[in-house]
Amino acid sequence: MSSGIFKVIGKFTDENGQPLTGSEYEVALLDEDKYFDDKLGTSGLSPDGDAEFLITAADILSFDSAGETTPDLYFVVRKDGTEVFRSEVFSEVDFEGKDPVTGRAKGLTKAFGPFRVPTG
Secondary structure, eight states, X not given: OOSOEEEEEEEEEOTTSOBOOOTTEEEEEEEOOSSSOEEEEEEOXXXXXXXXXXXXXXXXXXXXXXXXXXXXXXXXXXXXXXXEEEOOOBTTOOSOOBOTTTOOBOOSEEEEEEEEOOOO
């Protein structure tokens, strides 16, 4: 894996499909590993219900996933510190896939969702 910077975007809505917003919400991005999941960052929500994260290859590597190049990502949403949503795990996310024609990296940004978060 390169030493580049990668961007992950999660989109969140309420039960009615409206963007999830509010300072009481915090979103964490995690990498599922065999023994301990790596917390890659936390974010608030934009007015459009987006949480954005910048991560590096070094963020993904840990002692229980030595040599990992494709993390298994998932999101946790907390409201006032209490978990209210956990996404499925997206296995083997490849940030360094190459375009077969140009040979350039095509996956430096990955977007997930929208996820419906219970708010009631």
